[in-house]
Each structure stands twice: as C-alpha cells, then as structure tokens.
Amino acid sequence: MRFSIFRYDPDKDQKPYMQDYELEGLSADTMVLEAITKIKVMDETLSFRRSCGEGVCGSDGMNINGSNRLACITPISELKKPIVIRPLPGMPVIKDLIVDLSQFFHQYRSVKPYLITHDPEPEIERLQSPEERDRLDGLYECILCACCSTSCPSFWWNPDKFRGPAALLQASRFIEDSRDQATAERLSELDGPYRLFRCHTIMNCTNVCPKHLNPSKAISDIKKQLVKHII
Amino acid sequence: MGVTNYATFGVLMNIRRRKFDSLVIGAGGGGLRAALQLAQADANVAVVSKVFPTRSHTVAAQGGINAALANVLPDNWHWHMYDTIKGSDYLADQDAVEYMCRTASKLVYELEHAGVPFSRLENGKIYQRPFGGQSQDFGGAQAARTCAAADRTGHVLLHTLYQQNIHAKTHFFDEYFAIDLIKDDDGFILGAVVLEIETGEPMIIEAKTTLLATGGVGRIYRTNTNARINTGDGMGMALRAGIPLQDMEFFQFHPTGIAGKGMLITEGSRGEGGYLLNKHGERFMEKYAPNAKDLASRDVVSRAIFTEVKEGRGVGENGDHVLLKLDHLGADVVKKRLPGIRDMCLTFLGIDPIDTPIPIYPTAHYTMGGIPTNRHGQVVVPIRHSAEETIPGLYAAGECACVSVHGANRLGGNSLLDIVVFGRAAGNHIIDFLKDHRYHRPINEASIEHALARLSRWDQKGDGESVDGLRSELQKEMEDHCGVYRTQDILDEGVKKIQAIQKRLPDVRLTDHSKVFNTARIEALELENLVEVALATVHSAAARHESRGAHSRVDFPDRDDKNWLKHTLYYAQEQRLDYKPVRMQPLTVESFPPKERVY
Numbered sequence A: 001m002r003f004s005i006f007r008y009d010p011d012k013d014q015k016p017y018m019q020d021y022e023l024e025g026l027s028a029d030t031m032v033l034e035a036i037t038k039i040k041v042m043d044e045t046l047s048f049r050r051s052c053g054e055g056v057c058g059s060d061g062m063n064i065n066g067s068n069r070l071a072c073i074t075p076i077s078e079l080k081k082p083i084v085i086r087p088l089p090g091m092p093v094i095k096d097l098i099v100d101l102s103q104f105f106h107q108y109r110s111v112k113p114y115l116i117t118h119d120p121e122p123e124i125e126r127l128q129s130p131e132e133r134d135r136l137d138g139l140y141e142c143i144l145c146a147c148c149s150t151s152c153p154s155f156w157w158n159p160d161k162f163r164g165p166a167a168l169l170q171a172s173r174f175i176e177d178s179r180d181q182a183t184a185e186r187l188s189e190l191d192g193p194y195r196l197f198r199c200h201t202i203m204n205c206t207n208v209c210p211k212h213l214n215p216s217k218a219i220s221d222i223k224k225q226l227v228k229h230i231i
Numbered sequence B: 001m002g003v004t005n006y007a008t009f010g011v012l013m014n015i016r017r018r019k020f021d022s023l024v025i026g027a028g029g030g031g032l033r034a035a036l037q038l039a040q041a042d043a044n045v046a047v048v049s050k051v052f053p054t055r056s057h058t059v060a061a062q063g064g065i066n067a068a069l070a071n072v073l074p075d076n077w078h079w080h081m082y083d084t085i086k087g088s089d090y091l092a093d094q095d096a097v098e099y100m101c102r103t104a105s106k107l108v109y110e111l112e113h114a115g116v117p118f119s120r121l122e123n124g125k126i127y128q129r130p131f132g133g134q135s136q137d138f139g140g141a142q143a144a145r146t147c148a149a150a151d152r153t154g155h156v157l158l159h160t161l162y163q164q165n166i167h168a169k170t171h172f173f174d175e176y177f178a179i180d181l182i183k184d185d186d187g188f189i190l191g192a193v194v195l196e197i198e199t200g201e202p203m204i205i206e207a208k209t210t211l212l213a214t215g216g217v218g219r220i221y222r223t224n225t226n227a228r229i230n231t232g233d234g235m236g237m238a239l240r241a242g243i244p245l246q247d248m249e250f251f252q253f254h255p256t257g258i259a260g261k262g263m264l265i266t267e268g269s270r271g272e273g274g275y276l277l278n279k280h281g282e283r284f285m286e287k288y289a290p291n292a293k294d295l296a297s298r299d300v301v302s303r304a305i306f307t308e309v310k311e312g313r314g315v316g317e318n319g320d321h322v323l324l325k326l327d328h329l330g331a332d333v334v335k336k337r338l339p340g341i342r343d344m345c346l347t348f349l350g351i352d353p354i355d356t357p358i359p360i361y362p363t364a365h366y367t368m369g370g371i372p373t374n375r376h377g378q379v380v381v382p383i384r385h386s387a388e389e390t391i392p393g394l395y396a397a398g399e400c401a402c403v404s405v406h407g408a409n410r411l412g413g414n415s416l417l418d419i420v421v422f423g424r425a426a427g428n429h430i431i432d433f434l435k436d437h438r439y440h441r442p443i444n445e446a447s448i449e450h451a452l453a454r455l456s457r458w459d460q461k462g463d464g465e466s467v468d469g470l471r472s473e474l475q476k477e478m479e480d481h482c483g484v485y486r487t488q489d490i491l492d493e494g495v496k497k498i499q500a501i502q503k504r505l506p507d508v509r510l511t512d513h514s515k516v517f518n519t520a521r522i523e524a525l526e527l528e529n530l531v532e533v534a535l536a537t538v539h540s541a542a543a544r545h546e547s548r549g550a551h552s553r554v555d556f557p558d559r560d561d562k563n564w565l566k567h568t569l570y571y572a573q574e575q576r577l578d579y580k581p582v583r584m585q586p587l588t589v590e591s592f593p594p595k596e597r598v599y
C-alpha cells in the first residue's frame, strides 16, 4: 500500500516535497496513525504529533486525501489509494506534518474561554437544570484539533482577524452556559466586520469536525443572539 | 566538530536561561491545578509540558471523580475514606487518605465553580454514578460517589483547568521536554534543564521550587490504556537525582480494556448497570464477589476475568476475552451517559454497544507507585534521621507521585481526585516555602552538564539498535514477566531480561540527528526513562513475597501483614531496595486496621 507524505525540514530542504512509502500487510482496521508510526520505524526522520491514539487529545489533525482528519481514528480501509497525507492547510509548517498553531490558539484565548461570574460563589455547586446543561452538548466536547479552522477559507485569509470556527464554537459554549454572566461582553466583543462576520457559512468546518460538532451552527446561533442583543 | 557536544564551556555560557519563582513540569490535571493555586497567589510560575496542555493524558479520563456529595445516595467522607483504605489493601497512608476524602467535596464544588460542565440531576445538582469499591456505612450497600460529565470527565476537568490558567496568566512553555533536574551539593533542587522541541535548543529554567507532575508510565507494557506520551519521565528524573521510587510493584490492570487493542471502557459502564459475561453467558462476577459483583475492586475483577479465560470460559475463536454487556441499558442511557465509549466502539470495533456486547480483557492502566511524597506534595526520602525527610525545593503530585492514597490498588474515580487535591496542596505548600526562601540559590553548573551530556549522547552516529526495537522488546518482556499473576521464577527472569535491555541502551543509535522538532530524539529520551522505571517495577515485584492489591503472587497467595505491611523504596543506584512503614494513623479519626478484604 502506498503512502505519499509531505516532507519538509527547514534546516535541510529548500522547499517541501512529497515522499512515497510502501507498507505491506496492513490489516483492514489499521488506522492512519498506526500506519505512519510504522513508516517512522523505517524512516525516523518523519515527524508528526500524536498522543492519545483514540481521538480525544486533538494532537494528530492532518490533511488526509484532501480532508482534515485525526490520523488515529481514520481507518485506511476508508481511503482511496495511494493515501496522500499533508499538514493541516493554511498554517506555517514547522516540519513535515507539524504546523505552527500559534494563531489558532491565540484566537482561542481571545474569546476568553473561561467561565465568568460576578455573583459570590455558593457553598455547594451552582444549580443547573439538565435542560440548561443539554445546551452545552455539541459545544463542550471540542478537542482543539484545529481541523475545522484550518479548513475554513475565511480563516486562511484572515487568521489574525477572523476568530475561526473553533474559537467561535468556544465562545458559544460560554454564551450558552446558564452559569456564565458575561454574555453581553462576549457578544459585543464579537461584533464588527471580522471576528464573527467573516464566516460565510461555507460549512467546511462542520463537515470535517472529527467529533461531529457543528461550529457553523454555533456561529449562526451567536449571530442570532447578537441581533437580539442589539435590539 | 561533527558531534555537537553541548557539555562544553561555550555552550554552558550561551545556553538560554530563564528564572521563575516556581516551575511546574507537566500540564495534566495535577500540574495545572498546582499552577492555578500559585498563579492566583501571584507567584511567578512557569509550566513546562512536552505536549500542548490539553493533549495531556488527563484528557482521556472517562468515568468521573469521587466526592461524597450525597447527591444521589447517602454518603459521607468517612465512608469514602474507609473504601479507599480497604481498596488499597491497607497499604495507603491513612493521614493522606483522610485529607483527600475530607477535601474532596470542596474541590469538586470548586471545579464546578471554575466552569466544569458536569452532567446534572433533575434538581440541578451534579450527577453522580456508582463506581467499583464504593459503599455506604463502611462496607454496606453500594454508594454513588463518582461525579461525572457524561464519560468525558477528564476532558472537561483538563480543559477547565487550562482555561482558568489562561485567565490567571500562567506562563506556559508548550512543547518543551524536561530532561533532568538541577541539584546542588546541599541537596536543593534548583530547577530543570529542558529542551525546546521546536528548535532543538536546550534551556535552563531556574526556580526556587520544582513540582513534578509528569503522569504515569503505562507505556512499559505492550497493551495499555495510556497515551503514547506516558513514559514516566518525572520518575526517571527522580531516580537519576538519587531519589527512590515507592511501591512500584503495584501496577493496576483495568478489567475492561478493548480486547487486543487496549483502549479503555470506563468502569462507569458497569456503574450504569453493565455486567460481564463468559462464553456460557454466565454473569461470572457473582462467583468472585457475591455482594459487589461487577463493581468489586479493579484488582478483583481483573483476576476474575483472567481466571475465566485461563480455565477455558473465554469468548471468541481463541477464547481469549470476555464480554461486557450494555445492550440491556437502552439506547438513551448509552447515548446520554456513555457517548464517548460508544464512539470508541464504533470506531475501533465497528460495533454499537447499544445492541452488541463489547469484547474486553484486562489492560495495563495505572501506576499506583511513584515519587514518594507527604500530603503537602513535598518529596520525602530517608536521608539521615527519619524515613521521610524532605528534599528542599522538590515537590511531586498526580500519577507520578506516591502520597500514598492508592496503596496496592486504586479505586476508580480516585485519581482525578488525587491530582486536584494534591496539586492544590502542593501549590499551597510552595507558597509558604517561597515566603521563607526569597532568593534563588546559585546554580550548579556540574548538574547542568550531566543533563546536557544525556542529550548530546543521542548525537552519536553509526550503527546500533533502534529505539523502537528496544522499546518493543521492553514492553513485551514486562507483559510476559510482570503481569496480572506473578511467580518468583518469572519475576527473577524478568529482572534479568530488563537488566539486559538496560545494558544495551548505550548501543542504541538514532538515524535522525536533525534539530527542528526531532520527535525521534524525544522518543529516545523517553526510552531511557521507560527502562529505568521498568527496572524499578520488576525489582520491587520480585522482592515482595505476598499478594496484596494489584500484586498477585501465585506462590504467595495471601496478604502477609506481619512482614509486608510496608512501603517499598527502589533506588536506581545499585538497584537497591529499602522499606518504610505505612502511616496507619489518620489525622483525626481512628485508624482502620487491616481486615480480610471481601467484596
């Protein structure tokens, strides 16, 4: 089975190139992460990030056959051959499949991704009904893998100004939280032509999210809230 | 000069140096909880992590965190304390357990206030589920003590703590690998030598206190539930600094790993009403633990599965696993309470637990042993006057530490609790230490040279064994010689095998000598730690002639309190063992004396 993998070592290579590797005897349930780990045994210089191996840590987002996926939960059996693997698009490449995610995390930090409250804390837990808690489902599970933001054309063109789907999903997670008391600040922070409104509902983000979350819907929910808030 | 020799004068002069009040190595739940305590007290704190913080292994924890909130069934911290000590097979230190169980509710409320999206009950309180080894009234009816956010409790805990640290402006060094501690001749720890993974450049972080929170070491075994980064680096660093590791023979095998693959299926699935079946469709746990059944302690359930398979009642073509049945719970419960493990089964097995039982087998999971500390997180070792003298400036918390609250067997849901309780306690103690130690001590250059030599050794070129080859062998030998059931012959052979692997380490060579994001070099440094910790584990296991908790000896089937109610200490230098007494005296309540342990 052939794998064609993006290679680049800034100390050595003038420019990136694709390198082919052959692997034999892979069972059908092999995941891409296992396959490239086997390749790394043959060629130690191949670099990529990985940690949990089960789709929960968000380390190994990469572009596999043209779409952004987590290598550890993408079975090779689903993929057309040769399997073409590139780094997440639109981000500066550090080496091989490893990209610089500083912008991505900067945007994440910019939405103040933490609960803000003003009331004194009760001695026990704050109460939240199961229905209120349900509103966080589909938002809190994000693993910050960056598959969505790096598939979003608006984020490619304005990574410094447009917050991008992952950060906006986080913004929504706190706006929707019945315990959070900074909704108005959060909404007004997102107003303006870029931070939120650069999203043109192209839906790439939702199509690629490996956790089946829906950033696009989160974004339109924020837009609706913002309209209500202004009125 | 073909080979970069960092350990030269020029490099020492030019190496980057940073100074902080406090250094935290590790950004899992333990490290982040400590950092938060420090940052909120305005200490100048740096957190170093070899992966971006939310990639830390805490993210994978599923089932929940224990605290006697009594939201579902009657409960109190004293019952929790009893269960923890019984679960530990009486090897836990009772002062530390009392402290942990007393503090638990407060800390879970704190996590809720910080934003953790716990699942909720109808009355708006935090959802709690039953977990193994939990009882009401000191061994009575099943308790429901595990606070959960669906089956993603570790994820929400880690993300929330990271978010709060962003808020508190903690200084993060993401993707920096800690190589070794810096130590002076008076025994003070002065910080660490770290490697910036992206540039391949070493750096010195000077600090008045250093906290190790580097997590567990499941990667010494071939089949395990751990992330690839769980390589026991902090334990290796401690051993190289002359500090012993405690109780390393106690390694927890989780009863329900996905057979042959190792991913974890949370105990919460049995807490929600799932149970185990052998090939005859028998609910075999009724035989082994008539009262608690499938919610007996983990060591008990793992041994039961092992026995069922060994005696020919295993399921599948090779009869090599058993089944975890959830299909009677209904689609709603599975989707609402166990969505993560359902995903995992769909992805890795192509089955839906809503209608198909899951093939499972015990899997290496949790390191009960670790760096010895007291309940303030201070690292303690026998030096001159007592068995527990502190190493000034050095702290440890989380899975890399051994307080010990888990003794010979950890209860599910107690580790997430351990990391926040003792992460915070360490933070508090560090704040006090900083008041008495206002200035940095002069740095010890010799100790830096040692660490840099360890790094430059991997620049050697030429033929040699590969990192992957030796690591695979290590994992296989550990699985074969230090598994669920143990005997003297097999353990002795294991010691020899791992010693032989250690001897071959100097012959391992890298073929990748590049600087930028060289992950092969990181794996090599990790392998050195794995070997050290594996040796600690087999040595400690071979010496303990009794069965206690997770350490089950076929040749010594009984617990022997007369000779073995004591903690093991293993020193890398001379591969020597020592022992120290268990702290049987709690803080305020009466001691729980050892009793026969039945579930």
Ligand SMILES: Cc1cc2nc3c(=O)[nH]c(=O)nc-3n(C[C@H](O)[C@H](O)[C@H](O)COP(=O)(O)OP(=O)(O)OC[C@H]3O[C@@H](n4cnc5c(N)ncnc54)[C@H](O)[C@@H]3O)c2cc1C
Pocket: B025, B026, B027, B028, B029, B030, B031, B048, B049, B050, B051, B053, B056, B057, B058, B059, B060, B061, B062, B063, B064, B065, B066, B153, B154, B176, B177, B178, B179, B213, B214, B215, B216, B225, B226, B227, B229, B230, B233, B234, B264, B266, B365, B366, B397, B398, B399, B400, B412, B413, B414, B415, B416, B417, B419
């Ligand atoms: C699959 C799974 C499920 C679990 N479920 C539960 C549960 O439901 N309830 C429960 O109580 N417990 C559970 N546990 C156990 C619990 O999750 C862990 O014991 C706990 O999260 C460990 O936290 P920690 O902070 O000590 O370490 P970790 O979260 O492992 O963090 C270690 C940190 O150290 C850093 N680090 C390590 N080495 C270096 C180095 N050399 N240089 C720089 N940084 C380094 C890493 O980058 C990381 O940030 C589970 C464990 C597993 C494996």
Ligand code: SF4
Pocket: A151, A152, A153, A154, A155, A164, A165, A198, A199, A200, A201, A202, A203, A204, A205, A206, A215, A216, A219
């Ligand atoms: S829907 Fe919006 S955020 Fe998502 S990919 Fe399209 S433009 Fe980007």
Ligand code: SF4
Pocket: A141, A142, A143, A144, A145, A146, A147, A148, A149, A165, A166, A169, A208, A209, A210, A211, A212, A213, A215
């Ligand atoms: S929303 Fe989905 S794709 Fe985007 S970062 Fe989160 S988990 Fe990844």
Ligand code: FES
Pocket: A050, A051, A052, A053, A054, A055, A056, A057, A058, A059, A060, A061, A070, A071, A072, A073
């Ligand atoms: S390695 Fe953690 S998500 Fe793939």
